[in-house]
Amino acid sequence: MIPSLWLDRLRQQADRRRALGRDRAIHPAAGVDMCSNDYLGLRCDPRLAEAAAAAARTFGAGAGAARLLRGTGPLHDELENALARWKGTEACLLFNTGFQANATLIPALVGAGDAVFSDALNHASLVDGCRMARAGGAHLGIFRHLDVEDLETQLSTWRAQAPVSALALVASDAVFSMDGDAADLPALLDVCEGHGALLLIDEAHATGLLGPDGAGLAQAQGVHGRIPLVMGTLGKAIGAFGAFVCCAGSLRDHLLNTARGFIFSTALPPPVVGAALEGIRIARAEPWRRERALTLAGRLRQALDQPAALSAIIPVSVGDDAEAVRIAQVLQASGYDVRAVRPPTVPEGSARLRITTGAHLEDGQVEGLIAALTEALATTRRP
Numbered sequence: 368m369i370p371s372l373w374l375d376r377l378r379q380q381a382d383r384r385r386a387l388g389r390d391r392a393i394h395p396a397a398g399v400d401m402c403s404n405d406y407l408g409l410r411c412d413p414r415l416a417e418a419a420a421a422a423a424r425t426f427g428a429g430a431g432a433a434r435l436l437r438g439t440g441p442l443h444d445e446l447e448n449a450l451a452r453w454k455g456t457e458a459c460l461l462f463n464t465g466f467q468a469n470a471t472l473i474p475a476l477v478g479a480g481d482a483v484f485s486d487a488l489n490h491a492s493l494v495d496g497c498r499m500a501r502a503g504g505a506h507l508g509i510f511r512h513l514d515v516e517d518l519e520t521q522l523s524t525w526r527a528q529a530p531v532s533a534l535a536l537v538a539s540d541a542v543f544s545m546d547g548d549a550a551d552l553p554a555l556l557d558v559c560e561g562h563g564a565l566l567l568i569d570e571a572h573a574t575g576l577l578g579p580d581g582a583g584l585a586q587a588q589g590v591h592g593r594i595p596l597v598m599g600t601l602g603k604a605i606g607a608f609g610a611f612v613c614c615a616g617s618l619r620d621h622l623l624n625t626a627r628g629f630i631f632s633t634a635l636p637p638p639v640v641g642a643a644l645e646g647i648r649i650a651r652a653e654p655w656r657r658e659r660a661l662t663l664a665g666r667l668r669q670a671l672d673q674p675a676a677l678s679a680i681i682p683v684s685v686g687d688d689a690e691a692v693r694i695a696q697v698l699q700a701s702g703y704d705v706r707a708v709r710p711p712t713v714p715e716g717s718a719r720l721r722i723t724t725g726a727h728l729e730d731g732q733v734e735g736l737i738a739a740l741t742e743a744l745a746t747t748r749r750p
């Protein structure tokens with residue numbers, strides 16, 4: 368039985384969401400995938416399924432415990448080593464999800480008297496990690512999106528009044544999940560190195576897709592192996608599930624002793640780890656996959672008169688929430704799985720369609736979407 372006070376509260380909040388047109392519901396996958404993060408088309412690759420099955424047969428369906436108890440098997444070590452090699456770092460630590468990684472590694476690194484600086488459009492998981500650090504007494508500075516000068520000003524101002532021993536962390540998405548634009552990592556690194564701050568980047572939408580070996584944005588921008596904390600996920604381009612932080616051995620050691628999302632959570636299941644290993648192998652061995660995803664994204668951007676960008680995320684700005692939902696529904700009715708993204712996932716007044724491309728898409732599917740989208744947008748007023 369739900370107590371009546373609770374029922375009232377739930378009803379009020381649901382009514383408010385509905386009045387604002389912000390009610391969320393789960394709609395199962397249907398139609399041509401134009402919205403997932405399966406950029407390399409690996410999610411349904413039979414080789415990943417076979418790797419998962421083989422891992423399950425050898426090591427079991429579940430890990431049985433957290434990593435620090437009995438949860439670590441040979442595949443966990445193998446995956447951490449493979450990721451560290453790929454990302455050019457000394458070490459790597461797996462987390463169960465990207466959300467868990469970001470939300471818990473930040474408060475494990477900065478506490479009372481320290482500071483964390485975060486790009487204004489960072490992913491919710493980084494935002495929550497920063498909020499947790501602030502709750503623990505750290506200063507939280509939000510710098511304007513992609514504005515390295517604003518970051519530098521905030522860092523200098525904070526440093527001028529902070530105790531000498533105070534630590535600063537800077538957190539930024541590499542590729543931003545809702546806009547598909549990219550941080551200037553060399554510039555961020557310069558500012559961080561100049562102020563003795565540690566840089567954490569989230570390569571969730573760059574891993575597997577960018578750089579000559581698919582290692583990510585750091586590789587694409589020539590700072591491979593130079594960023595102290597490179598976080599990424601395995602449930603997007605890699606086609607499996609899970610997350611990681613690539614870093615120096617000393618940072619790994621610190622995180623495995625302090626990051627609560629790592630310590631107090633059952634380890635990734637062996638089949639997931641086996642699939643991730645195979646996903647990484649294929650991502651590296653078959654560069655045509657990332658080239659295809661990016662070519663298709665370029666085609667969509669060109670058709671929509673958008674400047675070229677290096678990610679496979681194409682935002683189509685609509686502005687009004689209800690209108691974004693309506694256009695998404697029109698496209699879904701034509702067989703294209705496109706979803707509307709509304710506040711609070713994106714800033715107020717910036718509802719949009721978030722379209723993505725993947726290696727599994729055919730030219731005809733992308734051309735069909737362009738035609739359907741052009742028609743659907745013709746009748747709407749956009750910002």
Ligand SMILES: Cc1ncc(COP(=O)(O)O)c(C=O)c1O
Pocket residue numbers: 463464465466467469490492540544569571572600601602609610
């Ligand atoms: C930039 C970014 N970071 C972190 C996450 C969270 O990763 P996970 O889905 O593994 O929790 C996501 C998306 O889901 C993301 O887009």
